[in-house]
Amino acid sequence: MDHASNASGSSEEASDSEAGSPRNGFVQVEDVLRTDRGVGLVHTQTQKDAMDDDRPQPEATPINLSGALNKQALRGDETDSSQLRTTTDSNEANSSNAPTTFNAKTPSLFNNPPNLARIRKVLFECNDPIEISLEEFETYWPFIDNVWVKQRSNASKEGHCTTDYYMCRLRRPTHRTSETRPLPEGKRPRKKRVREGGICNFQIKVVRFEGAYSTVTIARTPGSCSVHSHDLDYIDRVKRNSGLMEYARKESVKGYLPSSIYTKFQEEPDKLCEAGGRFFTVTDVRNISAKWRIQNPEVNLIPHEGYEYQKGHGIVKTQSTDGVNEVPSQPKPTPSISSSSLPPDTLSFPQFSLDFLQPYLPNNSERREFPHVTLSYASSMDSKISLQPGMQTVLSGPEAKLMTHYLRSRHDAILVGVGTVLADNPGLNCRLEGAGGFGGLGRMWQPRPVIIDPMGRWPVHPECRMLRTAVDGKGKAPWVVVSPGAQINPQTLMMLKGYGGDFLRIVEFNQHWRLRWEAIFRALASEGIKSVMIEGGGTVLSELLNPEYTSFIDSIVVTVAPTYLGRGGVNVSPDSKQDPGGAPNAALNPREVKWMPLGQNVIMCGKIRPSARPEEAQRD
Numbered sequence: 001m002d003h004a005s006n007a008s009g010s011s012e013e014a015s016d017s018e019a020g021s022p023r024n025g026f027v028q029v030e031d032v033l034r035t036d037r038g039v040g041l042v043h044t045q046t047q048k049d050a051m052d053d054d055r056p057q058p059e060a061t062p063i064n065l066s067g068a069l070n071k072q073a074l075r076g077d078e079t080d081s082s083q084l085r086t087t088t089d090s091n092e093a094n095s096s097n098a099p100t101t102f103n104a105k106t107p108s109l110f111n112n113p114p115n116l117a118r119i120r121k122v123l124f125e126c127n128d129p130i131e132i133s134l135e136e137f138e139t140y141w142p143f144i145d146n147v148w149v150k151q152r153s154n155a156s157k158e159g160h161c162t163t164d165y166y167m168c169r170l171r172r173p174t175h176r177t178s179e180t181r182p183l184p185e186g187k188r189p190r191k192k193r194v195r196e197g198g199i200c201n202f203q204i205k206v207v208r209f210e211g212a213y214s215t216v217t218i219a220r221t222p223g224s225c226s227v228h229s230h231d232l233d234y235i236d237r238v239k240r241n242s243g244l245m246e247y248a249r250k251e252s253v254k255g256y257l258p259s260s261i262y263t264k265f266q267e268e269p270d271k272l273c274e275a276g277g278r279f280f281t282v283t284d285v286r287n288i289s290a291k292w293r294i295q296n297p298e299v300n301l302i303p304h305e306g307y308e309y310q311k312g313h314g315i316v317k318t319q320s321t322d323g324v325n326e327v328p329s330q331p332k333p334t335p336s337i338s339s340s341s342l343p344p345d346t347l348s349f350p351q352f353s354l355d356f357l358q359p360y361l362p363n364n365s366e367r368r369e370f371p372h373v374t375l376s377y378a379s380s381m382d383s384k385i386s387l388q389p390g391m392q393t394v395l396s397g398p399e400a401k402l403m404t405h406y407l408r409s410r411h412d413a414i415l416v417g418v419g420t421v422l423a424d425n426p427g428l429n430c431r432l433e434g435a436g437g438f439g440g441l442g443r444m445w446q447p448r449p450v451i452i453d454p455m456g457r458w459p460v461h462p463e464c465r466m467l468r469t470a471v472d473g474k475g476k477a478p479w480v481v482v483s484p485g486a487q488i489n490p491q492t493l494m495m496l497k498g499y500g501g502d503f504l505r506i507v508e509f510n511q512h513w514r515l516r517w518e519a520i521f522r523a524l525a526s527e528g529i530k531s532v533m534i535e536g537g538g539t540v541l542s543e544l545l546n547p548e549y550t551s552f553i554d555s556i557v558v559t560v561a562p563t564y565l566g567r568g569g570v571n572v573s574p575d576s577k578q579d580p581g582g583a584p585n586a587a588l589n590p591r592e593v594k595w596m597p598l599g600q601n602v603i604m605c606g607k608i609r610p611s612a613r614p615e616e617a618q619r620d
């Protein structure tokens with residue numbers, strides 16, 4: 001699929017028709033076999049497996065809201081209309097005998113999906129693997145398809161997983177066929193090279209997985225360079241995207257003059273730029289319009305209602321268009337992903353400062369062997385996190401809950417033990433307004449739930465919260481960490497994969513036959529996870545606070561509630577410790593501690609990891 005070659009009428013079109021050909025003379029993306037790092041996804045062909053076929057570069061991480069979850073970043077658009085032109089096109093206007101005295105409001109030509117400028121940038125840069133719903137992909141891809149030329153396509157045997165490989169348009173030379181002089185019989189026209197190839201070696205693959213929740217994952221391929229050698233404007237100048245051209249086509253088939261269409265585009269410069277149309281020309285509209293006119297030669301093209309051709313000025317607006325006599329035949333555009341109808345469980349973005357958290361949060365620019373790990377849970381005054389095992393207990397007030405969701409937005413994964421999942425049936429997504437599924441793009445910016453379930457005790461069921469959340473596009477399906485002994489029924493496996501989740505097998509144990517956290521963290525890192533927020537429960541947290549593991553824990557953020565839950569509650573408490581003389585000693589003292597009141601709670605932040613591990617200190 002190369003949307004651009006379908007809709008575009010720009011000069012690049014002829015050369016783009018070969019975009020889908022696997023034999024286009026360029027180096028194909030090599031499949032790289034995964035290295036076995038003590039972890040294996042249980043194998044069936046899914047989107048995730050397809051992504052694994054050529055394991056992304058070590059720094060690859062699924063995109064989340066890290067560093068971006070504020071309203072400006074999620075909703076703001078970066079557009080610049082300074083280079084927009086106006087048009088006069090007397091030839092076309094002269095050919096018109098259109099009525100010019102309507103007094104009507106003509107609706108916008110644009111139907112840009114939310115955050116288009118930002119999403120175009122994300123899909124251009126592909127800094128990290130991007131996971132979005134199929135619907136989101138189909139909404140946004142047409143607005144960025146001008147960047148890409150398809151190289152080849154693979155489909156799984158079952159047909160529910162397709163991988164398309166694309167290269168940056170500037171990697172391929174462009175030719176134009178010379179049609180100016182008559183050619184001797186039997187001679188084919190010579191192609192003139194209009195652009196050298198190899199300007200940019202950026203390559204991506206787009207993996208579509210059709211399941212209970214159909215997803216598309218976009219990631220750089222191993223042979224790709226890490227950044228384009230040019231900016232997005234450069235491509236927008238070279239080639240129009242098909243989303244933009246579709247706007248023009250829709251107007252053209254209504255019989256409007258290209259210059260009138262173009263004039264109307266120019267009246268909304270922000271939307272035009274947002275859609276990638278900074279370099280849009282009246283010729284682009286004419287090319288699109290010409291195709292329709294060939295099939296409809298009898299139609300006299302007209303200007304839009306309220307516009308007319310004026311000699312020396314081109315198409316100009318003649319009537320106020322402030323809502324009088326609205327034309328019923330042209331329905332108001334509705335964005336395909338609406339941010340106005342927020343789900344009822346949406347949490348408003350915290351209106352209070354959370355700056356105090358910053359030193360304890362992951363720093364995504366840091367290159368690390370293991371993910372940044374934050375322990376974050378709510379505790380009573382007597383260090384209990386629930387009234388009794390298997391019982392969910394609310395300890396966070398409304399403000400602390402918002403903070404927890406903010407923390408979720410800043411991590412790639414949320415990890416809990418199976419005890420917590422069985423007790424709480426949690427969603428483990430970020431429900432702040434502006435997050436994916438809550439007014440923002442779907443799962444792309446949601447953290448990945450991870451469940452430690454060595455024996456596979458969690459009954460995977462379509463009605464459980466995490467899978468419902470995934471189906472609703474409000475979170476990701478979980479990865480379940482199992483031990484080699486776990487019996488995973490093939491139907492369960494397929495069901496979880498169908499929701500976009502997976503099983504990860506860990507084969508390393510400590511001396512107590514517990515899964516080694518080092519292996520778990522390494523497995524997550526190898527799956528692209530750069531930061532993990534560990535929420536519980538008691539067993540998981542207590543174990544991780546033991547000396548064996550503290551070197552893997554970066555920060556702790558504890559919400560303290562003004563209550564005592566009593567002795568029967570679930571404890572968070574590491575093993576006791578003695579000093580070298582055998583006297584009892586504190587088990588662990590967090591460093592750089594900060595206390596911050598938040599509503600009825602107090603938030604305690606601290607750092608755990610004593611100092612950078614030597615091998616990491618070198619790398620950082």
Ligand SMILES: NC(=O)C1=CN([C@@H]2O[C@H](COP(=O)(O)OP(=O)(O)OC[C@H]3O[C@@H](n4cnc5c(N)ncnc54)[C@H](OP(=O)(O)O)[C@@H]3O)[C@@H](O)[C@H]2O)C=CC1
Pocket residue numbers: 376377378379384385386388389390391392393395416417418419420421423424452453454455457513514515516517535536537538539540541543570
């Ligand atoms: N207030 C808060 O912030 C929170 C409270 N909670 C509460 O905590 C309670 C649950 O805590 P808890 O019962 O301790 O359960 P956990 O969620 O800690 O899960 C414990 C189980 O996870 C598996 N597991 C964990 N670590 C390992 C490892 N290293 N190797 C192998 N298996 C491992 C084991 O499964 P197996 O038994 O199959 O071997 C273990 O029994 C619930 O009541 C919940 O509401 C939970 C989260 C946050």
Ligand SMILES: Nc1nc(O)c(N)c(N[C@@H]2O[C@H](COP(=O)(O)O)[C@@H](O)[C@H]2O)n1
Pocket residue numbers: 376377378392393394395396401404416420421424425426427428429535536559
């Ligand atoms: N921060 C915090 N405060 C509390 O009072 C809690 N009970 C918890 N529990 C954790 O949150 C999970 C529920 O998540 P969803 O709201 O369902 O997404 C629960 O499983 C615990 O991990 N946390």
